[in-house]
Amino acid sequence: MVLNLGFGSFQLENAAPQVFATVKDRPVTAAELDDAIEDPIDAREVFDLIRDINDPEHPLTLEQLKVVAEELVTVDPATRVIKVMFTPTIPHCSMATLIGLCIRVKLMRSLPREFKIDLMITPGKHDQERAINKQLQDKERVAAALENPNLLSVVNKCIAEPEY
Incomplete structure (x- = not known):
């Protein structure tokens, strides 16, 4: 199967990926709805932000x-560092950088600026793990990528809110 994302066509690498069951939404408590109570950002909240990103x-x-999985997200409230690891479906996935970019953009747009986002591929899960991690941590490269209108369009489609 050939896919066209607007900046070239390519062959699907994983034409029949394994599909897993999704986690049920957590119930919202009265304390979470109360604006007078400070609700710290936790791993589940970060996971909820990225779980519906489209592949x-x-x-x-x-x-x-x-x-993405909740157990691959950690939040350190003292240092305000959010660490997210993601696992491509195959070790040679050419979409890994794009997926990481989508996760980074979704978090950048959703979280307060004082949080540092530490995004990386789950260790040992991709052939080009070090190079991709380096790209995703480089603010200038991320900014330059988002200046490409075709790439930005793809990212925006992937992170668009789901329609229920």
């Missing part, structure tokens, strides 16, 4: 493909 190759979410 660029398939009509599935990153959660359904188990690219």
Whole structure:
């Protein structure tokens, strides 16, 4: 199957990915709805922000493909560092950088600026893990990538809110 994202066509690398069950939404408590109570950002909240990101190759979410999982997210409230690891579906996935860019953009747009986002591929899960991690941590490279209108369009489609 050939896919066209607006900046070239390519062959699907993982034409039949394994699909996993999704986590049920957590119940919202009265304390979470009370604006007078400070609700610290936790791993579940960060996971909830990224779980519905659409995969660029398939009509599935990153959660359904188990690219993101709550146990791969940590939040250190003292240092305000949010660490997110993601796991591409195959070790040679050419979409790994795009997926990481989508996660970074979604978090940058959703979280307060004082949080540092530490985004990386789960260790040992991609052939080009070090190079991709370096790209995703480089603020200038991320900014330059987002200046490409075709790439930005793809990112915006992937992170668009789901329609229920």
